[in-house]
Amino acid sequence: MSEKTTYTGFWQESPRTGILGWLLTTDHKRIGIMYLGCIITMFIVAAILGLAIRLELIAPGRTIMDAQTYNATFTVHGIIMIFMFLIPSIPAAFGNLLLPIHIGARDVSFPKLNLLSWYCYIVGGLLAVIAIFGGDGAPDTGWTFYVPFSTQTNTNVSLAAFAAFMLGFSSILTGINFVTTVHRLRCKGMKWGRLPLFVWTLYATAWIQVLATPMIGITLVLIILERTFGAGLFDVARGGDPILYQHLFWIYSHPAVYIMILPGMGVISEIIPTFSRKPLFGYWAMALSSLAIAFAGSLVWAHHMYASGMSDLAILIFSFLTFIVAIPSAIKVFNWVSTLYKGSIELAPPMWFALAFIFNFAIGGLGGLALGAAASDIHLHDTTFVVGHFHYVMFGGGGFALFAAMHYWLPKFTGRMYNHKMAVIGWALLFVGFNVTYMAMQAVGIMGMPRRYYDYIPEFTTLNLVATLGSWVMAVGLIIMFANLWHGLRKGRPVGKNPWGGATLEWDIPSPPPLENFGEEDPVVTKGPYEFKGVVADEY
Amino acid sequence: MSIEHRDDTGARFGMWLFLYTEVILFSGLFILYSMALSKFPQQFAEASHKLNIYFGSINTIVLLTSSLTIALAVTAIQLGRIKQTLILCGVTVALALLFLVNKYFEWSEEIGHGIYPGSEHLAEMGPGVTNFFNLYYFTAGLHGLHVFIGATLISVVAVMTAKGKVTSDRYTLLENSALYWHLVDLVWIFLFPLYYLIL
Numbered sequence: 204m205s206e207k208t209t210y211t212g213f214w215q216e217s218p219r220t221g222i223l224g225w226l227l228t229t230d231h232k233r234i235g236i237m238y239l240g241c242i243i244t245m246f247i248v249a250a251i252l253g254l255a256i257r258l259e260l261i262a263p264g265r266t267i268m269d270a271q272t273y274n275a276t277f278t279v280h281g282i283i284m285i286f287m288f289l290i291p292s293i294p295a296a297f298g299n300l301l302l303p304i305h306i307g308a309r310d311v312s313f314p315k316l317n318l319l320s321w322y323c324y325i326v327g328g329l330l331a332v333i334a335i336f337g338g339d340g341a342p343d344t345g346w347t348f349y350v351p352f353s354t355q356t357n358t359n360v361s362l363a364a365f366a367a368f369m370l371g372f373s374s375i376l377t378g379i380n381f382v383t384t385v386h387r388l389r390c391k392g393m394k395w396g397r398l399p400l401f402v403w404t405l406y407a408t409a410w411i412q413v414l415a416t417p418m419i420g421i422t423l424v425l426i427i428l429e430r431t432f433g434a435g436l437f438d439v440a441r442g443g444d445p446i447l448y449q450h451l452f453w454i455y456s457h458p459a460v461y462i463m464i465l466p467g468m469g470v471i472s473e474i475i476p477t478f479s480r481k482p483l484f485g486y487w488a489m490a491l492s493s494l495a496i497a498f499a500g501s502l503v504w505a506h507h508m509y510a511s512g513m514s515d516l517a518i519l520i521f522s523f524l525t526f527i528v529a530i531p532s533a534i535k536v537f538n539w540v541s542t543l544y545k546g547s548i549e550l551a552p553p554m555w556f557a558l559a560f561i562f563n564f565a566i567g568g569l570g571g572l573a574l575g576a577a578a579s580d581i582h583l584h585d586t587t588f589v590v591g592h593f594h595y596v597m598f599g600g601g602g603f604a605l606f607a608a609m610h611y612w613l614p615k616f617t618g619r620m621y622n623h624k625m626a627v628i629g630w631a632l633l634f635v636g637f638n639v640t641y642m643a644m645q646a647v648g649i650m651g652m653p654r655r656y657y658d659y660i661p662e663f664t665t666l667n668l669v670a671t672l673g674s675w676v677m678a679v680g681l682i683i684m685f686a687n688l689w690h691g692l693r694k695g696r697p698v699g700k701n702p703w704g705g706a707t708l709e710w711d712i713p714s715p716p717p718l719e720n721f722g723e724e725d726p727v728v729t730k731g732p733y734e735f736k737g738v739v740a741d742e743y
Numbered sequence: 744m745s746i747e748h749r750d751d752t753g754a755r756f757g758m759w760l761f762l763y764t765e766v767i768l769f770s771g772l773f774i775l776y777s778m779a780l781s782k783f784p785q786q787f788a789e790a791s792h793k794l795n796i797y798f799g800s801i802n803t804i805v806l807l808t809s810s811l812t813i814a815l816a817v818t819a820i821q822l823g824r825i826k827q828t829l830i831l832c833g834v835t836v837a838l839a840l841l842f843l844v845n846k847y848f849e850w851s852e853e854i855g856h857g858i859y860p861g862s863e864h865l866a867e868m869g870p871g872v873t874n875f876f877n878l879y880y881f882t883a884g885l886h887g888l889h890v891f892i893g894a895t896l897i898s899v900v901a902v903m904t905a906k907g908k909v910t911s912d913r914y915t916l917l918e919n920s921a922l923y924w925h926l927v928d929l930v931w932i933f934l935f936p937l938y939y940l941i942l
Contacts, residue, residue: 312753379760387753417764421771425881433861434877436775441866442786442874447778451771 211618212715229314230718232616234321235299239609241328242292243685246602249283250681252276257640257674260667263659270657274343275358277655279335281346282363286370287328289601290459293466294412295324295377297608298405300616302381304709305399307390307726309719312383320376327369334362345655347456350437350448354429361430364423371416371423374462378412381405392728399707399732400483403490404469407497411458411465414501419455422448449511453504461500463597464564465493467604468535471557474611475539477705478554479546482733485538492531499528509577510584518577525575532568536561551703552626556607559634563599567592570645585655588648591641599637606633606684611703613692618714620698620743621691629684636676643670696743704740707732751915758919762926765889769930772882776937779874786871791942793858794879798849799939802842803931809838810928813897813921823911825904832901832917835924839894846887850880879938886934889927896920 213232217224225233256277259266268276299317303310311317335341342363344353353360385406389398398406425448428434435441437448476483483489505513505521513521539561548554570592573579583589614620647666652659659667701710708728712720780787816831853876857864860880865873900920903909909917 312750313757316757375761375764379757379764382760383753383757386756387750413760413764414767417767418771421768424885425771428860428881434881435860435873436877436881440870441877442779442783442870442872443877444778444782447775451774 212713212717214715216718227318229310229318231299231303231310231314231317232716232720234317235296235301236616237321238291238299238324239296241324242288242296245283245287245328246292247685249280249288250678252280252283254674254678256280257671259657260659261671262664262668263661271340271343273657274655275335275341278342278345282331282342282367284597285346285459285463286367287324287331289463289597290370290374291324291377292463292601292605293470293608294381294405294408294462295320295373297401297470297605297612298377298381298408298466301612301709302384302402302405303388304712304716304720305402305707306385306388307393307708307721307728308384308388309721309725311380312387313380316376316380320373320380323369323373323376327366327373330362330366330369334359334366338362347452348423348426349452350426350429350445353426354437361427364426368420368423371420374412375416375420378409378416381409382413385409390726390728396486397728397731398490399469400472400486400489400493401466401469401707404465404472404493407493408462408465410494411462411497411501415455415458415462418451419459422451422455425451446508446511446513449508450505453507457504457507458497458501460593460597461496463601464604465496467560467601468493470604470608470611471539471560472535473705473707474553474557474607475542476733476735477611477703478549478551478557479543480549480704480735481542481546482731482735483538484541484544485534486731486733488534489538492534495531496528499524499531503528503575506575506580509580522575522577526572529568529572529575536565536568552621552623552630553607553611553703555627555630555634556603556610559630560600560603560607563595563603563637567595567599570595583648585653586648587644587652587654590654591643591645591648594641594644599641606630609688612709613688614695614698614702615709615714616716617692618697619692619695620702621687621695625683625687629680629687632676632680633684634680636673636678636680639673640670640677641673643667643673698743699741701738701741702743704735704738706730706735706738710738754915754919755922758922762922765926765930769882769885772878772885773933773937776878776882779871779878783869783871783874786869787875788942790868790872790875791938793853793856794939795849795852796939798845799935802845802849803935805838805842805845806928806931809835809842810925812838813924817914817918817921820904820909820911820914820917825910828904828917829901832897832904836894836898836901839890839897842890843887846883882934883938886927886930889930893920893924893927896923 213230217228217230217233219227225237228234255267256273259268259273259276299311338359340358342348342358342360343356344358344360348360348364353364385398385402425434425436429437436443437445439445472483472489503521503525505517506525509518509522570588574583574589574592610621610626643666647663647670648654650663650666652663652667698714700712700714702714703710708726709716711726812831813835816828816835819827819831853859858876859865860877865876897920900909900917904917
């Protein structure tokens with residue numbers, strides 16, 4: 204297995220050749236690459252919709268679209284970003300690429316199931332596209348499908364709900380696969396205490412996927428039945444209860460935000476030690492706080508519903524539990540910062556994204572406390588502050604973590620390096636544009652601008668203009684970043700095994716990794732994932 | 744090229760996780776049931792008495808028996824008795840079909856009385872009764888779908904057993920199908936008293 208620049212590992216090796224070698228593959232790396240391609244495509248589509256929303260809101264009144272189109276645009280933006288980008292982003296793409304390698308396995312436990320889950324994702328994605336362009340028009344309910352509007356509107360809600368159901372099925376299958384893989388396929392010497400943090404967060408995420416996703420499945424099925432048979436389970440006149448819909452929906456959809464952020468935290472926990480040349484501070488605190496977030500995050504769903512009508516006692520309890528989640532989250536932030544302390548910090552592109560993650564996540568997290576407290580939430584509920592807050596966590600956290608992972612690991616999987624200077628320029632524009640956009644949205648939200656509104660009073664014009672300008676800077680940053688990655692990963696300089704000097708198992712095997720990852724012998728692990736002694740980065 | 748990898752414990756582990764997701768799927772409907780019951784206890788009792796307890800009881804016996812036969816099939820394959828395994832799988836599938844046929848007659852009778860989701864007759868009987876029957880149809884319907892899937896699964900595994908792909912030292916597939924079937928049975932064990940007996 205000699206190192207040659209022509210070596211192309213799993214890109215070439217496959218039982219089948221050509222396109223079938225991809226469509227029928229059970230290799231976790233190929234499935235991961237296919238997921239990544241689809242996810243990035245979906246992200247670009249939804250980002251363009253997001254830019255259109257911002258452009259419409261640049262000034263009061265009609266700018267580029269009518270009100271119904273606007274409703275459909277933010278709904279589709281939300282459905283795609285949540286169900287087709289954020290939920291599968293890091294777990295399905297980088298989880299598939301890295302989980303088996305990280306634990307010293309040759310593949311996941313159920314490779315065929317893994318392929319099936321990709322097909323479920325594709326079917327869900329296609330159905331969503333049909334729902335957008337076909338039939339009675341794109342759904343206009345918002346991604347939450349709240350009743351009673353979702354049972355009454357004439358748009359393609361049933362099809363979109365079924366698409367989300369299929370995507371949920373894909374997510375469940377991935378979750379089952381990953382939990383089993385972590386339990387069963389760790390190589391010799393890979394004790395629980397030697398798992399990389401990325402594996403711990405994927406493990407916690409997989410449990411949430413298994414625990415919570417069936418609930419959205421049944422809820423979406425009930426919406427479809429409601430529309431098809433007029434069941435009335437959420438209709439007061441027929442003995443139903445619309446508030447119950449919100450409970451069932453958030454029992455899944457709140458844990459789902461931890462599906463979106465936890466693997467991102469894992470990525471950051473890999474990158475920070477590598478570029479600080481120091482072991483991660485507080486390994487067990489980091490590992491267990493991932494599980495604690497997964498557990499506590501499953502008990503806080505009703506904090507989305509303070510304004511929906513609940514007893515004061517229930518509000519108090521859910522508010523308290525929401526604050527509990529802040530503790531493991533803060534443990535993570537403090538431990539990342541402590542890892543940086545007195546480290547030998549190298550500001551490579553992945554590190555810039557990781558540092559931006561900590562900054563954005565801290566702002567988003569603190570904003571979350573303002574929303575978790577019932578008193579301030581009554582003022583902030585359904586304002587653009589909420590939109591700004593969750594973009595800080597989901598995009599500034601989850602999105603930036605995906606970009607960090609792409610800059611950190613893609614050279615491993617293509618064997619080629621992108622241009623570092625361009626990557627940092629792209630990062631800087633993205634970071635500045637991001638903060639301008641969503642900070643302005645938070646500010647105008649505090650002033651009282653409601654979310655999802657098509658029009659607004661003149662007082663809000665300036666901040667909306669600022670937010671729209673910021674979105675353009677962000678768009679330029681994204682274009683530079685994707686172009687640089689695309690060019691670099693295909694034509695850039697070849698890299699060796701270990702361009703960053705990482706200590707986890709993937710840096711011991713060739714770039715790109717061969718089929719089945721490890722040669723004839725299964726690996727044997729004798730040290731922890733962050734012991735950098737004797738690990739040297741390759742020159743390239 | 745591919746290295747033969749087999750992990751029966753892992754496969755069982757994965758199946759248990761999957762069964763867990765099924766429990767959560769049904770639990771959504773049980774939550775709706777409990778909320779509606781606490782809201783309309785009188786009307787729920789009134790609606791429950793309209794159900795024909797004989798249909799429900801026969802189906803309970805049918806499903807419990809089928810759980811026994813599939814458990815016996817797993818033991819038979821472990822002992823390498825292929826013919827016995829096939830017969831027991833066949834009996835299980837036959838009982839599953841009997842369950843569905845029985846369900847068909849039960850629902851036909853109820854629909855004949857004007858009791859079905861969205862019917863006007865139901866709407867006249869008040870919100871609690873309407874809600875009870877809506878939940879009844881959807882929960883039992885989802886369960887019926889699972890009976891159908893389970894029977895299909897067992898049929899496929901039986902064919903594989905006949906072809907020699909499932910054997911006395913490679914029977915995890917049959918074992919997992921049996922686990923699924925026990926779950927289908929278990930869900931019914933909760934459905935039956937909640938809708939037919941306790942009110």
